[in-house]
């Protein structure tokens with residue numbers, strides 16, 4: 216019979232059933248929910264709005280603080296026992312796929328995003344039961360043995376998940392429904408995604424990244440290819456367009472930070488004056504509010520956007536028409 220490690224090395228993933236008692240994981244889940252609620256309160260916003268803008272908390276964060284010790288001790292032991300060598304932790308996150316940000320995480324290979332500090336494998340621990348409807352993890356078996364492609368920039372507003380649409384993916388992917396207490400181990404080179412959450416229920420997971428202590432990647436990791444407006448460029452570009460817009464629309468010639476530019480635009484839009492370009496006001500206000508929440512949460516809670524929803528929405532509803540007008544004026 217194949218050992219777990221051998222199966223993992225051949226196929227690039229493995230489901231470990233019942234590694235923890237359900238009650239233990241449920242108590243972790245309850246702490247996480249309480250801490251997320253505290254973060255939302257701190258920003259003075261309803262939990263629905265907070266979870267619409269923020270769907271990832273990278274340790275150290277107020278959301279991960281209560282589980283740091285569990286990861287560093289108990290989960291570390293599980294990781295080491297599984298791979299049968301000493302392991303080191305690279306990082307860990309809580310990821311949410313809530314009723315308010317329920318989209319898929321497109322197909323990607325994790326290692327492509329961490330060329331500077333590559334890690335070997337992830338242990339993905341569901342904090343809620345995950346059926347096919349709760350944003351299930353999907354993987355392409357054996358794809359860890361192929362080439363590493365440049366990191367997929369799924370924050371581009373016109374992004375299309377070509378891997379997901381390919382007949383190769385459609386014919387070969389596997390879905391991995393799991394229960395609280397189970398864990399999924401997957402190689403950092405394997406192609407994977409998480410599906411949309413269509414259940415209407417929130418789903419949280421604890422996602423931890425590990426390597427054997429002497430791990431040195433043998434694969435070639437290509438450089439990132441930054442898009443005009445995408446994951447690695449959208450922050451600076453948003454700041455610059457918002458600033459130029461305030462100057463040209465309202466003769467407001469100030470140099471400040473992103474938070475202030477967002478707030479100034481929110482105030483101007485609330486005045487309901489006619490703008491020299493067309494926007495759908497409700498969508499724009501919603502998009503700017505989510506951007507403000509994401510931005511504040513990034514500063515205060517190490518929060519992020521796992522699905523790439525917030526910046527593309529700001530682009531579609533506001534920055535695109537604004538920058539088109541700016542380039543003509």
Ligand SMILES: O=C(O)CCC(=O)C(=O)O
Nearest residue numbers: 310320325408409420422
């Ligand atoms: O938890 C999720 O929804 C996505 C996880 C993922 O893609 C990853 O950990 O690389």
